[in-house]
Amino acid sequence: MAAIKGVYTIRTEGALNVCTYIGGIISFLSVVRYIGPAFSLFFIAMFLLALYFEYRKRYVISRTALNITLVLFVVLNSLRLSLADFATPLVEMLLILLSVKLIEEKKARDYLQIYTLAVFLLTGSALLSLDMLFLLILIIQAFLLPVSIVLLTFHSQQAGMRITNRDLKSIVSRALLIALVSIPVTALIFIILPRTGFPMLNILSRAGVSAGFSDSIKLGEISGIQENSAAILRVEMKRIDPRMLYWRGVVLDYFDGTSWKSMNKEPRGQGNFAVSGPRVYQTIYLEPYENKYLFALDKPVNIYYRNTTISADVTVAARQNIERRIKYSALSVITETMMQEEIDRTRYLQLPDRDFSGVKALVTSLSAGKKSEALAQTFLHYLRDGGFAYSLKILPVTPNPVEDFLLKYKYGNCEYFASSMAVMLRLSRIPARIVGGYMGGYYIDFGNYYLVTQNNAHVWVEAYIEGKGWIRLDPTPGGAVTSAGPEQRDALLKIRLFIDSINYYWNAVIIGYDLERQMTMFIGLRDVMRSPFRAMPSLRDMVSGVGLMLTAILFLIAAFYLLSRRKPVEKKMVAEFVKKMKKRGHSRMPYEGLEEFADRIDDPVLRDKAVGFAAQFGAVYYRDRKFTKEERVLLEKLLDEM
Amino acid sequence: MNNKSEEIIGLLSEYLHGKSKALKLALISFFSRGHLLIEDLPGLGKTTLAIGIAKALGLSFGRIQCTSDLLPSDITGVSIFNKNTGAFEFHQGPVFNNIVLVDEVNRATPKTQSALLEAMGEKQTTIEGKTYNLVRPFFVIATQNPVEQFGTFPLPESQLDRFTMKISIGYASRQAEKEILTSGSRREDLYSIKPVLSRDEVLKIQDAIREKVYMSDKILDYILDIVEATRNNKHLLAGISTRGVLAINSTAKAKAFFSGRDYVIPEDIRELAEYTIPHRIIAKEEYEHVDRKEIIKSIIEGIAVPA
Numbered sequence: 029m030a031a032i033k034g035v036y037t038i039r040t041e042g043a044l045n046v047c048t049y050i051g052g053i054i055s056f057l058s059v060v061r062y063i064g065p066a067f068s069l070f071f072i073a074m075f076l077l078a079l080y081f082e083y084r085k086r087y088v089i090s091r092t093a094l095n096i097t098l099v100l101f102v103v104l105n106s107l108r109l110s111l112a113d114f115a116t117p118l119v120e121m122l123l124i125l126l127s128v129k130l131i132e133e134k135k136a137r138d139y140l141q142i143y144t145l146a147v148f149l150l151t152g153s154a155l156l157s158l159d160m161l162f163l164l165i166l167i168i169q170a171f172l173l174p175v176s177i178v179l180l181t182f183h184s185q186q187a188g189m190r191i192t193n194r195d196l197k198s199i200v201s202r203a204l205l206i207a208l209v210s211i212p213v214t215a216l217i218f219i220i221l222p223r224t225g226f227p228m229l230n231i232l233s234r235a236g237v238s239a240g241f242s243d244s245i246k247l248g249e250i251s252g253i254q255e256n257s258a259a260i261l262r263v264e265m266k267r268i269d270p271r272m273l274y275w276r277g278v279v280l281d282y283f284d285g286t287s288w289k290s291m292n293k294e295p296r297g298q299g300n301f302a303v304s305g306p307r308v309y310q311t312i313y314l315e316p317y318e319n320k321y322l323f324a325l326d327k328p329v330n331i332y333y334r335n336t337t338i339s340a341d342v343t344v345a346a347r348q349n350i351e352r353r354i355k356y357s358a359l360s361v362i363t364e365t366m367m368q369e370e371i372d373r374t375r376y377l378q379l380p381d382r383d384f385s386g387v388k389a390l391v392t393s394l395s396a397g398k399k400s401e402a403l404a405q406t407f408l409h410y411l412r413d414g415g416f417a418y419s420l421k422i423l424p425v426t427p428n429p430v431e432d433f434l435l436k437y438k439y440g441n442c443e444y445f446a447s448s449m450a451v452m453l454r455l456s457r458i459p460a461r462i463v464g465g466y467m468g469g470y471y472i473d474f475g476n477y478y479l480v481t482q483n484n485a486h487v488w489v490e491a492y493i494e495g496k497g498w499i500r501l502d503p504t505p506g507g508a509v510t511s512a513g514p515e516q517r518d519a520l521l522k523i524r525l526f527i528d529s530i531n532y533y534w535n536a537v538i539i540g541y542d543l544e545r546q547m548t549m550f551i552g553l554r555d556v557m558r559s560p561f562r563a564m565p566s567l568r569d570m571v572s573g574v575g576l577m578l579t580a581i582l583f584l585i586a587a588f589y590l591l592s593r594r595k596p597v598e599k600k601m602v603a604e605f606v607k608k609m610k611k612r613g614h615s616r617m618p619y620e621g622l623e624e625f626a627d628r629i630d631d632p633v634l635r636d637k638a639v640g641f642a643a644q645f646g647a648v649y650y651r652d653r654k655f656t657k658e659e660r661v662l663l664e665k666l667l668d669e670m
Numbered sequence: 671m672n673n674k675s676e677e678i679i680g681l682l683s684e685y686l687h688g689k690s691k692a693l694k695l696a697l698i699s700f701f702s703r704g705h706l707l708i709e710d711l712p713g714l715g716k717t718t719l720a721i722g723i724a725k726a727l728g729l730s731f732g733r734i735q736c737t738s739d740l741l742p743s744d745i746t747g748v749s750i751f752n753k754n755t756g757a758f759e760f761h762q763g764p765v766f767n768n769i770v771l772v773d774e775v776n777r778a779t780p781k782t783q784s785a786l787l788e789a790m791g792e793k794q795t796t797i798e799g800k801t802y803n804l805v806r807p808f809f810v811i812a813t814q815n816p817v818e819q820f821g822t823f824p825l826p827e828s829q830l831d832r833f834t835m836k837i838s839i840g841y842a843s844r845q846a847e848k849e850i851l852t853s854g855s856r857r858e859d860l861y862s863i864k865p866v867l868s869r870d871e872v873l874k875i876q877d878a879i880r881e882k883v884y885m886s887d888k889i890l891d892y893i894l895d896i897v898e899a900t901r902n903n904k905h906l907l908a909g910i911s912t913r914g915v916l917a918i919n920s921t922a923k924a925k926a927f928f929s930g931r932d933y934v935i936p937e938d939i940r941e942l943a944e945y946t947i948p949h950r951i952i953a954k955e956e957y958e959h960v961d962r963k964e965i966i967k968s969i970i971e972g973i974a975v976p977a
Contacts, residue, residue, distance in 0.1 A: 618974040621937035
């Protein structure tokens with residue numbers, strides 16, 4: 029074969045293996061976040077072993093032995109399956125199967141099995157989480173697998189086959205086309221299917237929960253919640269005074285000496301609840317966590333989410349635990365006080381049967397004739413500025429942590445401050461309760477939303493003052509909680525926030541997509557077209573608008589391409605025939621019949637072939653018949669010979 | 671069946687030196703149930719061709735030499751009073767043969783021409799109020815001289831349209847003429863050749879061509895494209911008639927059949943176009959001097975074949 033400049037040949041098997049191994053490692057990456065480390069290590073080891081075998085061209089482990097081990101493993105592993113956590117063991121099992129497939133000596137069907145496993149793993153990862161990374165991996169696999177399969181077809185036809193880099197390029201570009209063509213279908217599914225949200229199948233998933241917030245607080249047992257920087261809330265709203273950023277969650281009213289719990293909630297009645305202040309409307313994306321309370325800015329007036337109840341102490345609960353990311357909107361009135369006429373005093377004055385004598389003495393010394401609100405303020409000052417240190421260090425677990433904190437150790441986290449405050453208030457016959465939630469958050473201008481992370485978790489106190497109602501008191505010293513962020517100049521944090529904003533768009537536009545919203549956006553876009561400067565849409569609308577338009581354009585291109593390319597087989601064959609002849613220097617006039625044209629060719633060998641093709645082709649085409657498979661193969665063979 | 675046509679051609683080319691093309695065209699128009707008009711100079715073998723076809727196909731042959739005083743009854747036949755029976759007896763004219771050679775058709779008067787053309791078109795003739803069916807198959811080979819002198823009545827286009835094809839034989843090649851010179855004319859021998867086909871076989875072939883050869887919709891559209899183009903052409907006053915379309919159709923089928931196919935391909939139409947179309951169209955006055963064959967050729971080259 030004459031060497032043409034810039035053209036060289038590649039072993040199909042080599043290219044195939046490269047694609048297959050990349051596909052394997054990508055599959056692994058798609059699930060590595062969810063599986064046990066032992067499985068990860070096993071996979072990596074097997075993968076390296078497979079590479080070594082591939083390099084040495086020796087596959088020392090016999091297929092039978094591998095298969096027996098695999099069957100055993102699958103049986104054993106299936107014992108681990110449970111309805112509560114179905115997906116993870118499944119994914120782990122698939123990964124093991126994949127790694128074993130990789131170390132085997134590979135025949136065509138083994139390659140196909142590898143690809144099937146890769147697809148299964150991708151699907152499995154969708155069961156676990158449907159985030160941006162899934163999209164990325166989906167795109168990579170959607171491109172890589174067709175390439176591999178085409179290469180496999182070559183390879184299975186002829187083992188030691190070589191193809192030129194040009195052919196490889198055309199294979200790759202076609203595979204890209206397949207991936208591209210699938211976009212319209214995906215877009216269609218995207219539009220017609222309702223959002224399944226996160227994750228796809230609740231029952232099969234373990235909900236990807238981040239451990240943290242709970243409806244009981246046990247002092248001295250820091251659950252790691254405050255060192256977890258995972259996002260919990262994203263709240264789309266206007267920027268407000270950072271001092272008012274209290275995200276109300278659950279109210280805890282029962283103290284057993286070491287932990288706070290929530291008593292049975294009564295639904296909020298009509299009329300015994302009044303707030304006044306600026307109203308703030310929020311759209312909230314709540315990440316899954318192990319409880320059922322919905323958060324909103326203190327004090328939520330209404331929460332728009334199905335099947336929620338607001339109880340008398342203004343705790344908003346969904347029917348079951350939040351096991352997937354949900355979106356809801358809320359209306360809050362920003363105020364520190366909340367009027368409520370009747371309260372259950374015994375409930376809010378409850379104290380455990382403990383020896384609080386030290387605390388009592390402290391309370392008495394601080395009271396000095398002060399009553400209700402003034403007294404509460406005194407306690408607040410005492411805790412804030414009275415030599416107490418905020419610390420996340422674990423305090424010694426004692427039977428009476430409040431007293432020990434106040435009189436002995438004098439350091440602790442917000443839970444200690446709030447518990448002590450509540451106990452002091454209750455000892456002074458002021459009804460008090462603890463409110464758990466989050467405080468602060470980073471305002472992200474890029475997306476006009478607050479990012480609230482797990483380490484924003486916070487508890488504070490509400491005290492009932494006659495004639496005023498419940499007032500919010502936060503005894504934890506300032507700066508304890510990460511506050512809203514322009515002062516945060518940390519580059520890493522900035523990157524994190526940026527990534528979070530992308531994630532936010534993904535959730536808001538892709539996962540939280542709804543048709544009505546897109547319609548509104550279109551109308552908005554139309555208005556912008558009419559008067560570009562009057563109605564600037566928000567960046568977010570613009571991003572999703574552009575995204576939608578791109579999808580539409582891609583769809584049109586793909587549709588056009590498909591329609592224009594969908595030539596019948598006959599037309600394609602003739603086109604190829606004519607193209608081949610042209611290469612040999614015989615161009616056919618459009619008015620010429622095929623046989624006539626073939627007759628015109630002067631090279632007798634080529635002419636015979638061309639005449640043969642024309643006759644064979646005409647016999648089917650001009651009889652208005654469809655090509656049988658044999659005829660097609662024959663004609664293609666004739667074409668190849670030319 | 672295909673080899674039969676080759677057999678005929680092989681047989682006759684002994685007598686018709688270098689005229690196999692004309693022979694083939696004549697056979698196509700015969701088997702497509704049409705009629706043939708040969709426009710050529712005298713003495714180029716038209717008659718030999720006609721006799722050859724008739725004999726090779728085992729059919730009866732009649733000849734009409736047209737002159738300006740030829741009467742319709744000279745063609746169709748005449749009733750003569752029989753004294754013995756006391757009745758008129760009909761005596762068939764030459765038109766009651768399978769193959770009729772009408773020599774120098776443009777010398778006959780229009781009245782006689784139209785009698786002949788009625789017979790051609792209707793395959794029947796009316797004499798003294800009585801209609802007689804003609805024999806089957808019925809094939810007319812008419813000849814006319816291109817350069818005309820005196821006393822001719824050129825066939826009007828409407829009459830020309832009745833001929834399926836118009837061909838010319840042309841001068842024989844030098845080689846062929848040399849052979850004629852060395853071996854002499856073998857016209858007499860023609861009368862004694864053995865037919866290759868019987869009449870029944872001929873009819874069977876005609877039916878097979880009509881019914882068995884498949885004409886795809888794509889080809890029909892191609893034909894209609896050509897027809898439409900002739901009708902809209904700026905050089906032409908009148909395009910192909912519906913009868914013309916039928917002629918294109920049937921000759922294409924016959925050609926496909928003789929090429930050993932049972933389906934029509936675009937070449938069947940293209941290759942016959944210069945014989946089936948030019949005599950049917952009327953050029954505009956200002957383009958009369960332009961060769962009609964050229965006009966047709968350019969029209970067809972403007973139409974893409976299917977596939």
